[in-house]
Amino acid sequence: MAAPASVDPRIVCTPGYDLTFLGLERLHPFDGRKASRAWRAARRRLGAALDQRTLRPTLPLTREQLLAVHTPAYLDQLRSPAYVAQVLELPIVARLPSFIIDWRLLRPMRLGAQGTRLAAEAALRGGLAYNLAGGYHHAGRDQGQGFCCYADVHLTLAALRQTGALAADDRVLILDLDAHQGNGHERLAQADPQVFIADVYNQDIFPGDWAARRRIDLDRPVRSGTGDDAYLRLLRRLLPEVTAAGPFRLAFYIAGTDVAAEDPLGGMALSGDALRTRDRLVLTALLAAGTAVTMLAGGGYGPHSYLHLADSLSYVVETWGRGRGELGPGPGQGVSMRSG
Numbered sequence: 001m002a003a004p005a006s007v008d009p010r011i012v013c014t015p016g017y018d019l020t021f022l023g024l025e026r027l028h029p030f031d032g033r034k035a036s037r038a039w040r041a042a043r044r045r046l047g048a049a050l051d052q053r054t055l056r057p058t059l060p061l062t063r064e065q066l067l068a069v070h071t072p073a074y075l076d077q078l079r080s081p082a083y084v085a086q087v088l089e090l091p092i093v094a095r096l097p098s099f100i101i102d103w104r105l106l107r108p109m110r111l112g113a114q115g116t117r118l119a120a121e122a123a124l125r126g127g128l129a130y131n132l133a134g135g136y137h138h139a140g141r142d143q144g145q146g147f148c149c150y151a152d153v154h155l156t157l158a159a160l161r162q163t164g165a166l167a168a169d170d171r172v173l174i175l176d177l178d179a180h181q182g183n184g185h186e187r188l189a190q191a192d193p194q195v196f197i198a199d200v201y202n203q204d205i206f207p208g209d210w211a212a213r214r215r216i217d218l219d220r221p222v223r224s225g226t227g228d229d230a231y232l233r234l235l236r237r238l239l240p241e242v243t244a245a246g247p248f249r250l251a252f253y254i255a256g257t258d259v260a261a262e263d264p265l266g267g268m269a270l271s272g273d274a275l276r277t278r279d280r281l282v283l284t285a286l287l288a289a290g291t292a293v294t295m296l297a298g299g300g301y302g303p304h305s306y307l308h309l310a311d312s313l314s315y316v317v318e319t320w321g322r323g324r325g326e327l328g329p330g331p332g333q334g335v336s337m338r339s340g
């Protein structure tokens with residue numbers, strides 16, 4: 001597939017992403033309605049321009065599609081309330097019937113994984129797409145962990161290769177800037193030499209997976225409390241190394257907002273300004289290098305995470321939706337991309 005002639009971003013989001021759970025979601029730091037709250041906040045800013053750019057997944061990934069990456073034994077294990085309670089770090093889930101868990105928690109995540117696939121397909125067509133869910137980067141072939149049940153990035157890679165949207169030798173970048181180490185995709189990439197991984201994460205928090213860490217190509221651990229200056233300095237040094245390792249046909253940019261200062265889990269100390277600068281630096285570097293970019297929401301656990309997500313989404317639509325960016329010649333002319 002040829003590279004797109006201009007950047008024409010798409011947003012992937014549906015109210016079906018919401019994890020609502022008979023009120024039990026209030027017991028978990030995760031805001032189960034983060035995606036739809038962010039979309040609505042951005043809609044107030046952007047108006048109908050956002051509707052026109054939004055794709056709404058309707059069908060969650062099927063068991064057959066999940067088997068492209070996950071083992072049958074693992075998918076069966078997700079029927080056990082005790083097991084899902086452990087993955088979600090929410091003990092009370094162990095006392096619920098498995099059909100409720102599937103309907104209210106697992107199905108929205110399968111829809112989120114479908115959203116990652118739709119976003120990647122849209123990115124291959126239009127240069128850039130943003131799924132307001134996904135980035136379930138702790139999920140492995142045969143285990144869930146850290147609130148991640150389905151390995152959406154590798155499920156998407158399997159689907160794109162199967163349909164021919166990605167050729168077997170197309171190189172793919174995973175740029176993981178969530179606060180946590182992406183050990184799930186790192187373990188899955190052990191058997192996937194076409195995948196190149198750059199990961200910046202807080203090494204003082206979960207998961208501390210030293211075996212998975214060996215698979216990271218550009219490994220950039222930071223410490224708790226890392227603030228704007230050190231973080232952005234690191235990112236400005238890292239991005240030229242990332243693009244020099246290309247070309248990549250497609251990137252998954254896991255844009256977790258749990259790096260924000262007020263996040264209860266991320267342990268980092270970034271301002272909202274730094275998050276916006278992060279998105280701008282990443283998208284400018286990757287799009288200029290001719291790489292189609294799939295942005296994924298990743299983690300973000302505070303009550304205000306959705307506002308960072310809304311900011312990020314607004315930036316994508318306002319800047320790249322008009323063909324401007326830092327590369328662009330101006331509205332209507334688009335951004336020229338070379339083949340990746």
Ligand SMILES: [Zn+2]
Pocket residue numbers: 178179180256258298299300
């Ligand atoms: Zn995270």
